[in-house]
Amino acid sequence: MNLERIMQIDRRIVYLFVAAGTILPIVFVIGLPVSITPPVQMAFDRMEDLDPGDVIMVSFDYGPSSAPENAPMADAALRHCFSKGIRVIVIALYPLGGLSEAVNELNKVVAEFPDLEYGVDYVNLGYKDGAQAAMRKMNENIHEVFPTDVRGTPISEIPLMREVRTYADLELCFSLATGIIGEWWANLVNAQFGLPVIVGPTAVSAPKYYAYLEAKQMAGLLGGLKGASEYERLVLDKYPDLERVYATPGLYTATKGMDVQSIVHLIMIAFILFGNVVYFTGKRRPRKAA
Amino acid sequence: MRKQVPLLLTFCAGMIPIVALFVPERHVSTVSTTLDSWLIIVAGFALLLGVVNVVQMNTNKIRRKTSGWPYAVVLLAGLAIMGTFGFAGAFGGFGGIATRLDGTSTPFDWLYQNAFLPLQGTMFALLAFFMASASYRAFRARNVEATILLIAALIVMFGRIPFGEMVTKWFPLTTEWIMAKPNMAAQRGIMIGAGLGAASMALRVIVGIERSYLGLGKGE
Amino acid sequence: MPSLGTWLAAFFTLCMLSFLYKDNPFFRIAESFFAGLSLGYYIGIVANQTLKPNLVLPLADNFSANWHLLFAGGLGVMLYFRYIKRVAWVSRWALAVYVGYYVGVNMMQKLHGEVLPQVGDTMLSLSWSGIGTLWNVVMVVGVLSVLIYFYFSAEHKGAVGGISRVGIWFLMVSFGAAFGYTVMGRISLLIGRMVFLVNEWARPLIGLIT
Known part of the structure; x- marks a missing residue:
């Protein structure tokens, strides 16, 4: 599949990824550890x-x-x-x-x-x-x-x-x-x-x-x-x-929120990296004469 | 009088908090803190000024039946409902605007919880989607500067999530270093520059060089 | 079953989210209603939390001790004279006091609370005493180069141009960091709404949490 065509995907597909990345860790809590700064x-x-x-x-x-x-x-x-x-x-x-x-x-x-x-x-x-x-x-x-x-x-x-x-x-x-x-x-x-x-x-x-x-x-x-x-x-x-x-079921805590952050951040990082890969691939490829 | 008095008032009101900081004398601080008390009240009146403006604008819209006027009706309805509960609450009506002593919601608080909060919260939550889409399409390492920005962003994004911490402890450590050293230095440079700019602008207002806020031109 | 309030909150949340598909009347209605509620909220808090306790009650309870608050009330009312054409100029007096005061306060906040402490804290020891000194150099170079980047009285050529370019790199690192944090902030807001939809509306609806 042409990489540049993937770049033109409907913005709502990106929205769907973000929505899924947000909802799934809320439903299925992962419980990732948090380090202190x-x-x-x-x-x-x-x-x-x-x-x-x-x-x-x-x-x-x-x-x-x-x-x-x-x-x-x-x-x-x-x-x-x-x-x-x-x-x-x-x-x-x-x-x-x-x-x-x-x-x-x-x-x-x-x-x-x-x-x-x-x-x-x-x-x-x-x-x-x-x-x-x-x-x-x-x-x-x-x-x-x-x-x-x-x-x-x-x-x-x-x-x-x-x-x-x-x-x-x-x-x-x-x-x-x-x-x-x-x-x-x-x-x-x-x-x-x-x-x-x-x-x-x-x-x-x-x-x-x-x-x-x-x-x-x-x-x-x-x-x-x-x-x-x-x-x-x-x-x-x-x-x-x-x-x-903090163990109350359904209670929203920042720690649970960080599970979601992990998933959505990874999705966004993947999108950004993919966008750059396509950008550089396109740059290297010689343009067809008009 | 219509021009000089406001300029004089600006000068006096602006100088009082400045002088009060340098002159720890009882009379000066009395004047300064009295002005503080007054400005709490004036700020309240000023906040409501916006309400009058919006009401004026939207009633005109409805009267002229300009495009989208039904939305102006919805806006005024929201204002009337929340405003009525709020204003009546000031006189003890509907149990005030906080929760009742037993913890149950007053109508004002109920509207806040079930209408105002979800509306505003979701309005801002939409930005997450737009940001994801925009960075997918536009966040490119086009030159040195953009590459630095991209690398810093990726490290911070990875270093601030538990998953990044699990991969290697260097992600959170590098992120903290970026935040506390180069980021801090840049923010400090901006802060000092912007602070000096804001202070010089303030001085222009106080001594009457800058008058546009009064609707006066430079020569007036 | 979710309560009436939860249904209303879910409805408004979904109205707002519908904008992601495309602009539509549900979104526009919710948006307008939100703007109206915000203004109504102002009326409630200003009347209830400021004007009543800080102006009306002190004057009513002990007028002789608090008569000076009449000036504050007068200044506040004067702001509204702008809507009466013949006396609109009077509102400038109140505006002058309001703007003058906050400009004066802000000036000292900037100079005394930002510029001086920040400059003072940048005067760091650069004599070698371990890795900390290297970070001190990073900070001093960062602050100075960013300041030079924002200094427009000299053309950014030669040494000034070189230093300001370093300033740009520091700014890019900071903006990159700010981008990363902004992503986190925006996602947090989305989490808040989704937690509501999932845990407070959908789950009780299908009977997972009663």
Whole structure:
């Protein structure tokens, strides 16, 4: 068969390969192992350095457009905190879905830890507009930025928030970020106010974050689904009790997602290599005279 | 007054956060943090500005019956449904916009989970297909630069998946080296260049050389 | 059986995916509905999470301590004057404050939070102390050559041209890496939707997971 004719195949055939490569590993889970990279290990170690009772902020800076990447990071980070007894203040700064992601992910993880008490072990302060303005103001007074929690309870009535007024009362911020908001935590909050920051960005923006990480403007980095799967593994290794959660049938985890990544990546690599083989074969062959 | 006052306001609003960083004095920080509080609110109003624009555009489309006007009706219906639950939620209607205390969904959250999330999620998921098709047809080692790009891409693609790690540990190690050294250096170069460019543009806005955002020309 | 919500979500997911075959009314309806929902979502979060707790309640509860917020509310309302022709110029005042503030904040973020730390961290020791020094050289050469590539005040000929070519190679490595990561990101999004379709819709439908 003429190789160049194969190059002209309908784009929908390529789509079918991608769809099949995605669906099959979801139906038949392979369970490939995940290795740990230094940026994720740094994030995990920084969290492990915290003591039970310490307070951190988890900022939901993503929406449905990147939830399959960011949500497993959020789940793993929250499970890590609650397993270790770290108290969590949840906020959202991303307008298009950040609030709902924060509400639903927190609800899901909290249900796995029946002993947790709202307002004592964790609190959801909800969403705020004007992300940079809110980030700056929180250095002076978090209570003025979030006068109520997500359901309208005055912040003064929340026991946990009586201990926390500014960034100085927090140990670090863990941002799950879809775009530029994660960068703001590094180049604004960390740079100007000194709060240590861990960012879990989408894979698309992860390469840029390496510059912040190298310059020590961030304490750790979870790049995309791979970063999330590594964090899941680290948390599971340290807190085996969480196996009860991650073994739930049908539960979407980043580690299971990496099975799919393996297959679809291989399909794409094969397509790219094949395209290049055809390209070079065509170049070598002398063109027929017109 | 219609031209000079906005320029003066831009200058003052722009200088306050800059001065506040260099002058750790109580009065300065009070002014700066008060402005922060205000801008949280103004940003909220600004976000809704887009809603007014879209409503205006789509009602005009329906009134003039331009091509595809029924889709404008669908858009406005979506806006009306979600907006009503959202606005009413601000006054405690329909249980607010988060979930209820018992964990059940409010109408706003239900719509988010079952309409907004799948729609936006799938919209972006389509990109995976387009990317596969485009790289099959166009990702070629045509010259030195394209070859470097292709090799780096293939190593990173292979090194970031469990299968690549199983083949040889050198794939993840090389990938991490690419990310942490040459990639980081290039990103840093871009960051420094773009940072200086953005800062000089900001300065032009603050001192009133750049006025196009106000709808004013250079000489006005 | 899947719930009504799951059916709706599956319907919208399939409407969107139908675009892969070709553009069609189902896709266009879903797309328009999505745009409308996004704007409605903004109304909900802004009214519920910002305007109510940060403007309305503070003014209603303690006006004497929070009266200054009237300025913020006033500036916000002024933005909408652009729709009234006779007083449209007033909206420029609010826009000026809005743009001025964010430009000022952004300028310091760029200079203080990006340029200075990144430049500082590039000042690496180049005296030989093992393989680490070689990587330091890679980083310093990479940063400088990329900066020279973006320096357009001198013609890219001779030494400048040579260095900027090295800069292009570094950029290509970075773009290649970014491509690899972007593939991963896009596939992740597809996984999210497919996991929903398979595990939450199809499997309960055929009774594999109840």
